[in-house]
Amino acid sequence: MVEKKVSAENINYFYGGNQALRDVSLGVPAHSVTVFFGPAGGGKTTLLRLINRLNDMVENTRMTGRILLDNKNIYDEDVDVAILRRRVGMVFALPLPLPGTIRENVTYGLKLAGMRDGHRIAEILEKSLVQAAIWDEIKDRLDSPASSLSGGQQQRLCIARSLALEPEVLLLDEPTSGLDPISTRKVEDSLQELKQLYTIIIVPHSIQQAARVADQAAFFLMGDLIEYRPGTEIFTTPRDKRTEDYITGRFG
Amino acid sequence: MGARHLSLNWASSLSSKIAGLVPGRKGKPPPPAGRSYVEFLIESSIRVLGFSTIGFVLLIFFFLLREGLPIFREVAPANLFGTRWYPTFDLFGTLPLIIGSAYVTVASIAIALPLGVATAVFIREVAPHWTREVLKPLIEVLAGIPSVVLGFFGMHVLAPLVRTTMDVPTGLTAFTGAVLLAYMALPTIISVAEDAIDTVPRSYRDAALAMGATHWQTIWRVVVPAARSGIATAVMLGMGRAIGETMAVMMVTGNAARMPISLNSLFMPVRTMTATVAAEMGEVANGSVHYHSLFGIGIILFILTFLINIVAATAIFKKRHRGGLR
Structure with a gap:
C-alpha cells in the first residue's frame, strides 16, 4: 500500500443539528489526483474545507475524528493553522483575485509568510504562473x-497564487465551474503535470470531469462515503447501486 | 411609485387566480362595495402627507434663504469672510467660526475613525457571539444619549481633566469638544462600518486564510480594504453628525471667536458656527444685520452638511452599483 499523504479517520461533522459527514474514513496517496464527487449536500466540500481547517471560522459546528497530514493530526493543539494552510493550499469555485495587480496576487501569500528575497519571489512568481498554464498569456x-483578466485567467491566477506557496497538498473546490471548455481543458491538463509535485484533491463540477482527472475517486451521498476506489474502476464498474445510479444519471 | 403599482398588480392577479379557483364564477369578481372608495381615501391621504413633508422642507429652506441671503448684500465680502466676529462693532468675519467648526469636526473624526473602525472590526470579526449580541444594542443606546447630558459630562468631568493634564488655563477647549463629538459620532460610524465589513463576502476571508494569512492579516489586509468604501461612508455620516451638533459643543468649547491657527489652539477655546447661532439668536433684533448674519451662517452650514451628505450618498450609490466587491 502506498504511503498516505492525507488520511481522514472516522470524521463526523455537524452544522448545528445537521450532520454533514457521517463516520467518513479515507486515505489519499501522495502525488495523485483524488476526486470527491456526488450530489450537492453530500459533504464533499465540507471534507475539503476540513483538510486545511477553513471551517474553524464557521460558528456553531462540531467535529469528531482525526485528519492526519503526514501522520500528524492537524487538529492537535500545537498545530499553527497559518503554517498548515501554507502546506495545504486551496482554490475555490469562484475565481477570487484580491484587489491589486496580478503580481501582487501571486506574491501576496509569500509576503505574508515573511519572504523578503526579491529574486526568489520573482522566480516563484514565474514558476507558479507557468505551472498554472497562464504565464504565456500574461x-x-x-x-x-x-x-482585468478574463474569468478563466483569473481562476488560473488563483491556482498560481496557491502554488506560489509551494504547498504539499492542493485542494480544488469546483475550480472550473465558472470556466469555458477551453479554460477547463487547460486547468485539467495542468493538473496532470501538477500531480508530479503535489498531492491533489479536487471536487469536480461534473461526473465527466471526475472521470477525466481521477486517479482515485470517492462518492459521497448525504454525508456518507459510499465508495472509494481507483478512477478506472469506479466509473466503469461501480460496486454500489447508488454510485451506479448517480454515474449513469438516474439521479443527481 | 413602482412598488405600489407592483403590489396592486400582484393583488389583482391574485384575486383573479382565486376567482379562477372558485367554480361557477368567471373572470374578475367586482370589488366589494365601498372598498375602492376607502382605497382612494387612504391613497390620497398618504399622498398628501408625503407631499407636505417635501413642502415643509422646501419652506424651511426658503425661509433660511430669505432671512440669510440679505447679509451677502449688506456686508462687504471682505468683512463677511474676515477674521473678526464682533457683531456689536459691525464686524461679521465668519472665518474663525467656519475654521472653528472644521477644527473641532476634523479633530473629532481623527479620534472617532480609528476607535470606530477598530470597534466595528472587533464586533464583526473577533468578538464571540454573545459579546456581539451585548455590544450591538449597547452601541445603539449610546446614540440615544441626549447631547445636553453629554455636554454636562463634558463640562464637569472632561474639561477639568483636560485642564489639569494639559496644564492649560481652561478645560473648555476645541479638544474637549472634539472628544465629545467623537463620542457622539461613534455609534453611527461603528454601525455603518460594521455593516460594510459584514458585506465583505466570506469567500474573501477564505481566500486570504487559504493562503496562510493569520486572522489579523486577513482582517487588516483583506477585509478592511474591501470594506473601505463603506467605512468612508461611515466617516462621512459621522462627520455630518459632528458638524451639525450644537449643544454639547457650545457647553464645552469655550466659545471664543478667535482664529484657531496654530496646532496648540487645539487646547484653546474655539467657537463653532452652530454654537454662534444658538448663543446669539435669542438676543438679536429681528431683521437687523446681525440677525441676517446668523441666518447666513445657517446657509453656510446647510451647504457644508449638504455637500458631506452628497459625498456620502454617492459613495453608497457607487458601492451598490459596482457589484462584485460590494
Whole structure:
C-alpha cells in the first residue's frame, strides 16, 4: 500500500443539528489526483474545507475524528493553522483575485509568510504562473489589475497564487465551474503535470470531469462515503447501486 | 411609485387566480362595495402627507434663504469672510467660526475613525457571539444619549481633566469638544462600518486564510480594504453628525471667536458656527444685520452638511452599483 499523504479517520461533522459527514474514513496517496464527487449536500466540500481547517471560522459546528497530514493530526493543539494552510493550499469555485495587480496576487501569500528575497519571489512568481498554464498569456502585463483578466485567467491566477506557496497538498473546490471548455481543458491538463509535485484533491463540477482527472475517486451521498476506489474502476464498474445510479444519471 | 403599482398588480392577479379557483364564477369578481372608495381615501391621504413633508422642507429652506441671503448684500465680502466676529462693532468675519467648526469636526473624526473602525472590526470579526449580541444594542443606546447630558459630562468631568493634564488655563477647549463629538459620532460610524465589513463576502476571508494569512492579516489586509468604501461612508455620516451638533459643543468649547491657527489652539477655546447661532439668536433684533448674519451662517452650514451628505450618498450609490466587491 502506498504511503498516505492525507488520511481522514472516522470524521463526523455537524452544522448545528445537521450532520454533514457521517463516520467518513479515507486515505489519499501522495502525488495523485483524488476526486470527491456526488450530489450537492453530500459533504464533499465540507471534507475539503476540513483538510486545511477553513471551517474553524464557521460558528456553531462540531467535529469528531482525526485528519492526519503526514501522520500528524492537524487538529492537535500545537498545530499553527497559518503554517498548515501554507502546506495545504486551496482554490475555490469562484475565481477570487484580491484587489491589486496580478503580481501582487501571486506574491501576496509569500509576503505574508515573511519572504523578503526579491529574486526568489520573482522566480516563484514565474514558476507558479507557468505551472498554472497562464504565464504565456500574461507575462507582459504582470502589473495590470487582476480584475482585468478574463474569468478563466483569473481562476488560473488563483491556482498560481496557491502554488506560489509551494504547498504539499492542493485542494480544488469546483475550480472550473465558472470556466469555458477551453479554460477547463487547460486547468485539467495542468493538473496532470501538477500531480508530479503535489498531492491533489479536487471536487469536480461534473461526473465527466471526475472521470477525466481521477486517479482515485470517492462518492459521497448525504454525508456518507459510499465508495472509494481507483478512477478506472469506479466509473466503469461501480460496486454500489447508488454510485451506479448517480454515474449513469438516474439521479443527481 | 413602482412598488405600489407592483403590489396592486400582484393583488389583482391574485384575486383573479382565486376567482379562477372558485367554480361557477368567471373572470374578475367586482370589488366589494365601498372598498375602492376607502382605497382612494387612504391613497390620497398618504399622498398628501408625503407631499407636505417635501413642502415643509422646501419652506424651511426658503425661509433660511430669505432671512440669510440679505447679509451677502449688506456686508462687504471682505468683512463677511474676515477674521473678526464682533457683531456689536459691525464686524461679521465668519472665518474663525467656519475654521472653528472644521477644527473641532476634523479633530473629532481623527479620534472617532480609528476607535470606530477598530470597534466595528472587533464586533464583526473577533468578538464571540454573545459579546456581539451585548455590544450591538449597547452601541445603539449610546446614540440615544441626549447631547445636553453629554455636554454636562463634558463640562464637569472632561474639561477639568483636560485642564489639569494639559496644564492649560481652561478645560473648555476645541479638544474637549472634539472628544465629545467623537463620542457622539461613534455609534453611527461603528454601525455603518460594521455593516460594510459584514458585506465583505466570506469567500474573501477564505481566500486570504487559504493562503496562510493569520486572522489579523486577513482582517487588516483583506477585509478592511474591501470594506473601505463603506467605512468612508461611515466617516462621512459621522462627520455630518459632528458638524451639525450644537449643544454639547457650545457647553464645552469655550466659545471664543478667535482664529484657531496654530496646532496648540487645539487646547484653546474655539467657537463653532452652530454654537454662534444658538448663543446669539435669542438676543438679536429681528431683521437687523446681525440677525441676517446668523441666518447666513445657517446657509453656510446647510451647504457644508449638504455637500458631506452628497459625498456620502454617492459613495453608497457607487458601492451598490459596482457589484462584485460590494
